[in-house]
Amino acid sequence: MPKKNKVFLTLGLLLFFLLLIISFFDQDEVEQDARKMLAQYRLHPAAQPTTDKFKLPADSGDLQMVLINSASQKIGLNIQDYRGQKVKLLKYPLQERSQSEEGKTYAYFLADNHRIIGAYLTLDGYTPGIVSLDDRNYFTPDRLKPEKLVFEGVDSIELYGPWENNDWKDKATITDTEQVNSILSLLSKSTPINKDFPPHIDYEEYLLVIHYSDGPKVYARLISTTKTTKATLDHFPDWSYDPPQELKQIIRNILTGFSTYSPQSIKSCKLCKNHPLFSFTLIRV
Numbered sequence: 001m002p003k004k005n006k007v008f009l010t011l012g013l014l015l016f017f018l019l020l021i022i023s024f025f026d027q028d029e030v031e032q033d034a035r036k037m038l039a040q041y042r043l044h045p046a047a048q049p050t051t052d053k054f055k056l057p058a059d060s061g062d063l064q065m066v067l068i069n070s071a072s073q074k075i076g077l078n079i080q081d082y083r084g085q086k087v088k089l090l091k092y093p094l095q096e097r098s099q100s101e102e103g104k105t106y107a108y109f110l111a112d113n114h115r116i117i118g119a120y121l122t123l124d125g126y127t128p129g130i131v132s133l134d135d136r137n138y139f140t141p142d143r144l145k146p147e148k149l150v151f152e153g154v155d156s157i158e159l160y161g162p163w164e165n166n167d168w169k170d171k172a173t174i175t176d177t178e179q180v181n182s183i184l185s186l187l188s189k190s191t192p193i194n195k196d197f198p199p200h201i202d203y204e205e206y207l208l209v210i211h212y213s214d215g216p217k218v219y220a221r222l223i224s225t226t227k228t229t230k231a232t233l234d235h236f237p238d239w240s241y242d243p244p245q246e247l248k249q250i251i252r253n254i255l256t257g258f259s260t261y262s263p264q265s266i267k268s269c270k271l272c273k274n275h276p277l278f279s280f281t282l283i284r285v
Contacts, residue, residue, distance in 0.1 A: 030111040034090055037119060041075075041133040042214070043107055044095040051090055054110065058084030067130040068110075071120035074132035079110060079118040087112045097140045099216070099235045100125020107133065136215025144218065146236040147192065151184040155213040159251055161206030161222075168207070170255040183208070183250065187220060190231050190241035202226070206251050222248055 031049065038045060057065040060083055069079050079087075088111040097103035102124035110118035123129045123138055131138070143150045156175045160168040174180055187208070208220040219234040222243065229248055231241040 029114050030088065030090065030109070030116060033116050034092070034107075034109045034119075037075075037109070037116070037133065038092065038107060042136075043121075043133065045107070046093045046095045049090040049092045049109075051088065053086050054089035055086045056082050056084060056110075063128070067128055068118060068120050071130055071132040071135075072110075072118035075119060075134060077116065077118050082110075082112060082117060085112070087117065094121075096136075098123040098125060098138050099140050099218075100138075101237075103140065105139070137217050139216045140235070141212050141216045141218060144235070146233075146239045149188045149190060149233075149241070151188055151210065151218075153212050153214060154180055154184060154210055156180065156211045157183055158209040158211070159206065159255055160209075161204070161251065161255060163205040163207075172254050172257070174254065179254070183247070184210070186244045186247040186250065187231065190243040190247075193230065193240050193242045204248075206248065206255075208251075222251065224248055 034049070035045070056068075056079060059065065060080060065079075065083065072079055090109040090111065092107040092109075094105045094107055096105050098105050100123065104124040106122045108120050108122065109116050119133055121131050121133055121135065123131065126138065141151070141153065143152055156173060157180055159172045159174065160170070162169055174183065203223055203225045205224075206222040208222075210218040210220060212218070221232045221234075223230055223232070229243060229245065231243040231247075233239065233241075
């Protein structure tokens with residue numbers, strides 16, 4: 001091989017290894033920052049991340065751009081200046097699970113020039129399914145399983161009901177620890193049932209919005225006729241439960257004492273079976 005060609009080959013190899021080293025340190029630095037952010041928001045990676053290139057939409061009004069930037073802005077990042085550009089994308093599968101049947105959650109990090117410029121979570125089973133790293137509303141609470149309802153770490157419960165004339169008649173927010181535990185103790189005694197609830201024109205429905213101290217919210221319902229009462233959780237759409245009879249009476253007694261409910265604060269929500277409730281970021285699909 002001519003000497004000149006050997007020089008070019010050597011320089012080419014040196015350049016290749018130099019770029020490889022730079023790329024390694026760049027990726028390592030970004031991954032370290034991503035890990036720090038995951039720890040900051042109490043998120044736990046289930047495996048090593050995959051890396052890819054991602055071209056951001058050029059239109060600031062593009063739905064994907066709006067959702068990703070909105071989620072990023074909530075934790076102090078902004079990708080508007082990178083519209084139409086290719087950036088590095090890190091994808092972490094997480095140990096945390098969403099409340100959908102699929103349950104999978106992922107953390108995404110967008111990086112450019114050795115630094116993270118955007119980040120967001122995706123939740124399988126929801127649409128649009130993009131939220132910020134600090135949004136834990138849709139995570140599955142620890143130990144809550146359909147076979148046995150165990151509620152731990154709950155700090156408040158919102159009660160709505162009964163459902164009358166296309167509206168919730170009363171609302172109460174329970175923060176007293178003793179009352180919260182009393183309601184949850186009865187709800188946790190509900191036993192799974194494998195039977196259809198007979199159609200009935202005259203029935204009462206009550207809604208419980210269970211707030212966990214670390215973010216998640218769980219929606220439980222009591223539906224009763226003159227003959228029977230069943231409980232359901234939106235979290236477990238294929239399950240029904242037979243609750244203790246005193247649960248409905250306690251809820252009714254609490255709501256009777258709270259009559260300051262303002263229906264103007266309630267908005268439409270598909271997740272709540274067309275009942276006016278809250279405006280949601282996501283809906284189950």
